[in-house]
Every structure is written in structure tokens, then in C-alpha cells.
Amino acid sequence: MLTHYMDLGWRSIRKTPVLSALMVMAISIGIGITLISLNVFQLMSHNPAGERSSVLHMTQLWSQGPDSWEEYSANLTYQDTMNLRQSDIPVRSVASFRSGGAIHAEGSDAEPEMRSIRVTDSEFFAMFSVPFLYGGSWDKSVDMEAAHVVVINEDLNRTFLGGGNNVGKIIYLDVTPYQIVGIIDHWMPRPKYYDVTNGSMNFAESIYVPFSLTPHEEFPVWGNTSGWQFEPLITYNDRLLSEKTWIQFWAELPDEDAQMQFSQWLTSYVEQQQALGRFTDNTRTSWMRLLDVAEYLTDSEVVPEDNRIMIGLSALFLAVCLVNILGLLLTKFLKRAPEVGVRRAIGASRRQIFLQHMVEVSLIGLLGGVIGLVWAWFGLTTLADHLGMEEALGRLDPSMWIMTPSIALGAAMLAGMYPAWVICRTQPSVYLKSQ
Amino acid sequence: MLSMKKINKVFKTDLVETHALRDFDLQVEEGEFVAVTGPSGSGKTTFLNIAGLLEGFTQGEYTLDGVNVSRLNDNQAARIRNEKIGFIFQGFNLIPDLNLAENVEVPLRYRGFNSAERKRRVEQALEQVGLGARMKHLPSQLSGGQQQRVAIARALAGEPRFLLADEPTGNLDSLMARQVMELLEEINRNGTTIIMVTHDPELARRAQRNIQIVDGQVCDFTLYQGGDEPQAARA
Numbered sequence: 027m028l029t030h031y032m033d034l035g036w037r038s039i040r041k042t043p044v045l046s047a048l049m050v051m052a053i054s055i056g057i058g059i060t061l062i063s064l065n066v067f068q069l070m071s072h073n074p075a076g077e078r079s080s081v082l083h084m085t086q087l088w089s090q091g092p093d094s095w096e097e098y099s100a101n102l103t104y105q106d107t108m109n110l111r112q113s114d115i116p117v118r119s120v121a122s123f124r125s126g127g128a129i130h131a132e133g134s135d136a137e138p139e140m141r142s143i144r145v146t147d148s149e150f151f152a153m154f155s156v157p158f159l160y161g162g163s164w165d166k167s168v169d170m171e172a173a174h175v176v177v178i179n180e181d182l183n184r185t186f187l188g189g190g191n192n193v194g195k196i197i198y199l200d201v202t203p204y205q206i207v208g209i210i211d212h213w214m215p216r217p218k219y220y221d222v223t224n225g226s227m228n229f230a231e232s233i234y235v236p237f238s239l240t241p242h243e244e245f246p247v248w249g250n251t252s253g254w255q256f257e258p259l260i261t262y263n264d265r266l267l268s269e270k271t272w273i274q275f276w277a278e279l280p281d282e283d284a285q286m287q288f289s290q291w292l293t294s295y296v297e298q299q300q301a302l303g304r305f306t307d308n309t310r311t312s313w314m315r316l317l318d319v320a321e322y323l324t325d326s327e328v329v330p331e332d333n334r335i336m337i338g339l340s341a342l343f344l345a346v347c348l349v350n351i352l353g354l355l356l357t358k359f360l361k362r363a364p365e366v367g368v369r370r371a372i373g374a375s376r377r378q379i380f381l382q383h384m385v386e387v388s389l390i391g392l393l394g395g396v397i398g399l400v401w402a403w404f405g406l407t408t409l410a411d412h413l414g415m416e417e418a419l420g421r422l423d424p425s426m427w428i429m430t431p432s433i434a435l436g437a438a439m440l441a442g443m444y445p446a447w448v449i450c451r452t453q454p455s456v457y458l459k460s461q
Numbered sequence: 462m463l464s465m466k467k468i469n470k471v472f473k474t475d476l477v478e479t480h481a482l483r484d485f486d487l488q489v490e491e492g493e494f495v496a497v498t499g500p501s502g503s504g505k506t507t508f509l510n511i512a513g514l515l516e517g518f519t520q521g522e523y524t525l526d527g528v529n530v531s532r533l534n535d536n537q538a539a540r541i542r543n544e545k546i547g548f549i550f551q552g553f554n555l556i557p558d559l560n561l562a563e564n565v566e567v568p569l570r571y572r573g574f575n576s577a578e579r580k581r582r583v584e585q586a587l588e589q590v591g592l593g594a595r596m597k598h599l600p601s602q603l604s605g606g607q608q609q610r611v612a613i614a615r616a617l618a619g620e621p622r623f624l625l626a627d628e629p630t631g632n633l634d635s636l637m638a639r640q641v642m643e644l645l646e647e648i649n650r651n652g653t654t655i656i657m658v659t660h661d662p663e664l665a666r667r668a669q670r671n672i673q674i675v676d677g678q679v680c681d682f683t684l685y686q687g688g689d690e691p692q693a694a695r696a
Contacts, residue, residue, distance in 0.1 A: 030570060037558055368554045371515055372615065373543025373571040375536050455506075455515040458550055458627070 027378075028385065035386030038362075039393075045358055046390065049351050053394030053441075056347030057434050058401025061426055063333075063340040065406055068425075070226070070329045074215040075154075075319040082153065083285065083316040085110060085275045087296070092307040094254035098315060100223050100326065101250065101271040104240075109295060111147075111169075115288045116277035118153045121237050122146035123273045124224050125245040127200045129233065131186040141182065143199065144221075144231040145245050151177070151210070151234075153278055154220050159183075161193035161208035164236060172238035176204035182232040183209045202243065204235065217328050219319055221274050224249045226328045240266075247272050269304075277316070285316060292316075348441040351390075355445040359383060366449055367457030376450040383446035384439060391438025395431045402426070462623060462654050463489040463512065468521035470507050470677070481507040482518065483677040489623075489656060494649040496668035497658045504677040505658045506627065512656060513546055513625045514538040526622050543571050547616025547653075551628035553608040555600040555615075561587060562596040565615045572619060586614035590644060606637030613644060623654035630664060642667060 039046040073079050086098040087106055102110070107121045125145050130138035148163045150156070164175040176197060183192055196203045217226035239245070244262040251265075251272040259265045265272075279285045292314040299305050305313050317325055366379055374382075468485040471478055481504045489495055499505050510516040511523065514530060523531050526545055533541070542548075555564050562583050569579045587593045590610035592603075600608050609629060616624055626645065630638035642664055649655050657668060665671050673680055 027570065041558060364554075365556050368556065369567065369571075370539070371513070371542065371548050371554075372568040373539055373619075375539040375571075377536070378539075378571060453516075455510040458515070458548075458552075458554060 027381075031382045031385035032389065034382060035389045038358075038386055039389060042358060045354060049354050049390050050393045050397060052347040052350050052354075053391060053434060053438055054397035054401055056344035057395055057398030057430060057437070058405060060340045060344050060433065061398060061402035061430060062405040062409065063336045064429070065402065065426060066409075067329065067333050067337055069216060070333060071323075072216065073320050073323060074217065074219055078155065079319040081278055081280055082319050083277045083279050083288075084319075084322040085277050085292070086315050086317065087292070087305075088307060088310055088313040089269060089271070089299075089305055090254040090307060092309060094307075095252075099252055099271040100274070101252065102273050102275050103269055103271055104266045104273060106299075107273045107275055110275055110277075110292075113277075113288065113291055115284060115291055116279055117284070118149040118278040120147045120150045120153050120276045121273050122150060122221065122276075123245075123247060124221060124231065124249040125235075126248045127246070129182065129186065129197065129199060131195075131197045134186045134188075136186050139185075141233055142229075142231045142248055143233040143235060143245070145235055145237050145240055147237050149278075150220075151208070153276060154215070156213050157211040159209045159211045160191040161206070164207050168236050169238050172236055172242055174202060174204045174239070175207045175236065177208040177210060177234040178206060179210050179230075179232040180212060199233065199235065210234075217323065219323060220276065221249070222323065222326045222328050223274070226323075226326070279316070289314065289316060344437060348437055351438065351441040352444060355387065355442050356448065359445045359449040363449065363452050364457040366452045367454040370452060370454035371458060379452070380446050380450040383449055384442060387438050387442025387446065388435055390442075391435045392431060394438060395434025398434055399426075399430050402430070462491040462493070462526060463487070463656070464522075464524040465512075466522045468511065468518050468523060470504075470511065470516070470518045480677050482511070485521070485678060487672065487679055489654060491622075491654055492649070492652055493670060494646070494655045494668045495657070495670045495672060496665035497656060497672045497674060498660065498662070498665050499674035503674045505674050507677075508674060509625055509627050509656070509658050513548060514542050539571075543568055543619065545622045547619065547621035547624040549609070549612050549616050549624060549626040549629045551631040553600070553605070553612045553632070555608055555611055557600055560597050560599055561592060561603075561611050561614075564600065564611055565618050568615065568619050582618045582620075583614075586618040587611070589617060590614045604637070605633050606640055609633060609637070609641050610644065613641070613648070617648065617653075621653065623656065624648065626655060626657040628659055629657060630659070630661065638664070 075082060085102070086100065087102055088098060089103055089106060090099065111119060111121060113119065123145055124142055126140060126142045128138045129141045130136070144150070147169050148166050151158070151163045159180055163177060164173065168175060176199070178197065180189070183189055186197060187195060191209070193206055193209065195206050197206055198204070213230055215230060218228055218230060235245075241262070249272060251270050253268065253270045255269060257264070257268045257270065259268060259270070277288060279288055296305050296313040369379060465485055465487045468482050469480065470482040471480055485504075485508065497505055497508065507516070511518050514533065521531070522529065525541065528541070530538070530541060556567065559567070565583045565586050566579050569582055574582070583596070584593060587596055590613050592607060592610055592614065595603070600611065603611065624645070629645065630641050633641060645655060645657070646667065657664070659665050
């Protein structure tokens with residue numbers, strides 16, 4: 027009977043092409059907009075750390091004085107960072123900040139390019155599961171004894187060195203030569219969870235240099251630098267010695283024991299610093315916190331409130347579309363009342379009439395869903411082009427291929443339920459004479 | 462076959478109560494061909510709707526084929542309509558988007574017959590009304606008489622115990638009306654009970670029994686036995 031109802035539904039859709047097209051368009055636009063919002067929301071609320079989310083901890087300190095900031099700074103001062111790097115409790119620990127400079131290579135036809143750089147420690151790659159194509163990270167000793175070594179990504183390798191295994195070759199950052207020790211494969215975590223302070227949806231950097239070079243090379247800071255008191259930064263050293271916060275510090279703490287130990291270590295570190303006249307906000311009982319990746323993303327409001335409002339608005343728009351569809355379906359179905367009267371007279375039960383019409387509605391919903399997918403794809407591609415986020419937004423999340431027909435079907439059935447119920451209650455005797 | 466006792470049907474509005482049928486009694490035996498006549502508004506259609514379980518009634522008792530059908534729910538009524546009753550309407554009431562075979566097939570689908578059984582019955586019914594060669598035609602491609610034959614085929618395909626015909630020749634010219642009437646007579650000779658509402662006294666005379674309804678009550682029986690002259694009559 028289901029195939030028969032589908033056949034009848036399809037005939038009915040073809041019989042009233044304009045009305046059917048209106049309904050399909052209404053549902054497809056509603057679904058398309060909902061999908062775009064959901065996809066953006068899903069992208070932003072995705073936790074790319076996966077299973078390692080609970081192991082990686084962003085370390086934050088309340089280093090500000092009283093009556094200043096009301097929240098933890100996402101970043102640490104250079105002096106705190108250098109001190110925290112001394113702890114051997116974390117399995118791995120990584121300091122990093124975003125910098126940038128002009129990149130070029132000898133003998134390359136490519137023009138020098140300004141690129142963003144991540145200044146970080148050797149364990150960055152292992153900690154954030156960065157895949158290598160060639161070579162690997164620099165030696166751990168470089169984290170203490172600075173050396174001009176660099177890890178670049180495949181895109182940069184292709185642009186300036188023509189691709190392939192170029193480990194050992196030299197690339198220039200501004201005027202300083204760096205020896206390539208590793209080339210990473212395509213890696214684009216979204217959100218960029220290791221540092222959301224510089225745009226959670228920005229690209230991962232294409233160049234990675236040792237953090238230990240910071241005082242020597244005086245890398246410019248391309249990220250946020252925050253201060254809670256007036257401190258003139260005349261020299262780079264002023265920055266290094268200041269209370270300005272600008273460095274992210276991640277610790278890999280595999281279990282609760284390690285987390286507790288590191289918390290205790292941090293507490294005693296703060297006490298030492300207080301003895302030295304720092305961490306002066308005595309209104310607090312705790313001056314440190316460890317956030318795992320999920321907590322960090324939530325705390326950083328990676329999914330902005332606007333995005334949630336957008337989801338609500340798109341759901342509202344879908345609801346408006348559904349109300350329109352409800353009206354159109356009611357018109358369409360009531361026009362068919364004489365035929366339904368005949369069907370009822372010759373033996374159709376109300377349930378059978380209801381099912382027949384719900385199947386038709388489902389077909390309209392499915393058609394709307396398919397076209398809605400096209401709208402969503404078009405919308406996301408346009409949005410991705412506009413925002414320069416082709417990689418992240420330029421394709422539909424795989425779950426949407428299942429969610430879309432489900433939402434479209436559910437929405438259409440919701441809208442069709444009342445018209446189908448009205449028509450199935452048709453009193454056959456009313457129409458048999460008049461037809 | 463059909464027994465109605467003290468059937469009352471009252472239509473109520475805020476201001477008016479209308480008695481469409483009042484203490485309506487009727488007994489129809491198996492194999493009868495009964496014509497129902499009466500002036501407009503006398504209650505003929507209401508009677509037919511109640512007889513066909515298309516409408517309920519206010520009071521009384523209705524037994525159809527030995528089953529008390531006075532108080533059935535929608536599903537039960539639909540099932541009995543499908544299995545025991547065939548309908549023929551003045552306006553044919555074919556579904557315009559379906560071809561002849563599909564139109565005849567509709568009640569058989571609701572009955573749950575498999576494809577082979579449906580095909581057999583559709584072919585047989587359309588052959589019986591002389592339209593076996595036009596199964597794929599749409600109703601709009603047929604004359605009025607042919608459309609009514611399709612409607613009869615649809616009613617017959619389910620092999621009902623009785624046929625209810627509401628002005629079956631009302632929209633046909635005299636030649637086609639005669640052909641349809643001959644078809645109904647043939648069906649009746651094969652054992653199907655027929656109740657036919659008509660305004661046409663000529664057609665009514667061809668039935669075995671005439672019932673006249675006036676003001677919602679049976680007021681006259683006229684019995685014909687094969688000829689045109691009434692054999693007995695009673696008020």
C-alpha cells in the first residue's frame with residue numbers, strides 16, 4: 027500500500043506543479059538556512075582534540091593585581107611561562123604565541139610573503155598530534171639552547187621550495203636563515219583550539235620556530251597582549267620582564283593524579299611569587315586554574331551567542347515556512363475532498379486516507395530536503411569564499427546528509443499532519459451528490 | 462438482507478430541527494431490485510446514505526446481512542462498505558487522474574487483495590460492463606454512459622451483497638440510460654440485491670418493487686412482477 031500511496035502522492039505533486047513547487051521551495055529554503063546555521067554552529071562547537079581533550083590543559087594564572095580584571099587572562103606573562111616550563115610534572119608542556127614575518131628562500135622564484143608564525147616548544151607537534159610528512163620536531167635540547175631551526179607546512183614547502191623532502195634546507199624568516207628540520211602534512215584544526223585568542227577559525231600557522239629564540243630574535247607578537255597596569259614597553263626586554271600576558275601555556279596531564287600534582291605545584295609557585303611581591307590580589311582564594319580543551323573552548327566562548335541566536339532565528343524561519351506549507355497543503359487537500367469522499371464511500375478508512383496524505387507530504391518534504399541540501403551547499407560555499415574558510419565551511423558536515431532528510435521529513439510531516447487529519451475526517455455523503 | 466426499524470434522522474441547527482427520516486421502516490429481501498422514489502427533500506438521499514453506512518442516524522435499528530450495524534465505529538463501517546456494499550452515483554464519481562483499471566482497483570486495494578487477485582477482478586468487472594478493451598483510458602476519454610459503466614464495474618469488482626444506486630441514469634441520455642438500466646437488471650438477475658433511488662417513473666417501473674418516500678417516511682409500496690402493471694399496492 028505504501029508504494030501505491032507514493033504513486034498517488036507523486037501524481038498529485040505533478041498535477042499541481044506550481045503549488046507543489048511553492049511548497050518544496052518553502053521547505054527547501056527553510057531547511058537550507060537551518061542547515062547553514064547548524065553547520066556553522068557544529069563547526070564552531072566541534073572539539074578537534076577528540077580523545078585528548080581531557081588530557082591537554084590550558085594553564086591560567088591570576089597574576090593581575092586587585093581591582094583590575096574580573097576574569098582570568100587566557101595568556102601568561104613571559105616570566106611565568108619560563109618558570110612553568112621548569113616543572114617536570116606534565117608529560118609534555120608547551121609555551122607558544124603567534125608571531126609573523128616575511129618568508130623567502132634562496133633560489134626560489136616565489137616572492138617573499140608575510141606569513142604568521144607560531145613560536146613554540148618542541149613538544150607542540152606531539153602534544154597536538156600534528157602529522158609530519160618529512161623529518162620531525164627539533165631536538166628537545168633546543169628548547170633550552172636556542173637554535174635557528176624551523177618546521178614548515180607542506181603549503182609553504184611547495185610554494186618556496188617546490189615540494190618534496192627539503193629537510194636540511196634553509197629558509198629565511200626576514201633576514202635570518204633557519205634550517206628546516208620537519209615538514210608537516212596538511213593540518214587545520216577547527217576551531218584552532220591550541221590558541222583561540224587569535225581567531226578560533228583562523229588557519230593554523232605555516233611556520234614553527236623555537237620558543238627559546240624569543241629573547242634573541244625578539245619576535246613581534248601577532249596575537250593579544252594584555253596588561254592590567256601601566257608598563258611602558260620600550261625595549262623587547264621590557265616586554266619579557268613585564269606583567270603583560272601574551273603566551274599560551276599547555277600542559278599534558280594524563281590523569282587526575284597528575285592534574286592534582288600540577289595544581290599543587292602551581293599553588294606553591296604562586297606562593298613563591300607572592301613572597302616576591304607578585305600575585306597581589308588577596309581577595310582570591312585560588313590564583314590558578316587548569317582547563318581541559320572542552321572547558322577552554324567553552325570558557326573562550328568559541329561559539330558566540332550570536333551563533334545560538336542565529337540557530338533560533340533560522341528555526342523560527344523554518345517554522346514560518348512550515349506554517350505557509352500548512353496553509354498550502356490545507357488548500358490543496360480540501361480541494362480534493364470530493365475524491366476523498368468517493369474513496370471513503372468505497373471503503374477507505376480514515377487511517378488509510380490520513381496515511382495516503384502523509385505519504386504525499388513526506389514526498390514533498392524529501393524533495394524540499396534535497397533542494398535544501400543544494401541551498402545549504404551553495405550558502406556554505408558562498409560564506410566560505412566570503413570568509414576565506416573554504417577548508418572548514420566549504421563542505422557540508424557528513425552528519426547533515428542524514429540530518430537533512432530527517433529534518434525535512436519531520437518538518438513536512440509536522441506541517442502536513444493537520445491538513446491530513448482534516449481531510450481524513452471528510453464526511454463522504456457531503457461530496458457524493460455534489461461531485 | 463436489509464432491515465430498518467423505526468429509523469429517525471434529525472438534523473439540528475441552533476434554530477431548527479429537521480426530521481429527514483421519521484420512524485422509517487423498510488425490509489429488503491436478498492435478490493430484490495427496489496426502486497425508491499419521492500419528491501425532492503423527501504429523505505431519499507438520507508435513506509441511501511444511512512443504508513450505505515455513509516451517515517449515522519439518531520434513533521432506530523438497522524440490520525444489514527444479518528449484522529446489526531446501528532452503532533459502528535468508522536473502521537467497521539468502512540470495512541462493511543468495502544466488502545458488502547457497492548455504490549453507483551449520479552455523477553459517476555470516478556477519480557479523474559486514474560485510468561479505468563485503476564479506478565476499479567481502488568476498493569480492492571482497500572480490501573487488501575494481492576496484485577494478481579486485483580488484476581483478475583478488474584478485468585472481469587470491466588469485461589462485464591463491456592469496457593475490457595479500454596482499461597488504460599482515463600475517465601475523461603469516455604462518454605457519460607461509459608463512465609457510469611466503469612462506476613458499475615468498480616461497484617461490482619468487490620462482489621458486494623447489494624448495490625446502492627443514486628439516480629444512476631440522471632446524467633445520461635435516454636439511450637445510455639436504457640443500457641445502464643439493462644446492465645443493472647442483469648446484475649440483479651445474477652443475484653445482487655439493488656436499491657435504486659430515481660426520479661424517473663419509467664425506470665422505477667422496471668424494478669421489482671417501488672417505495673415512495675414522503676416527508677421521511679415510507680408511504681407507499683408498489684409490487685411489480687415482471688410486467689409493467691402493478692400486482693399489488695398498499696398504503
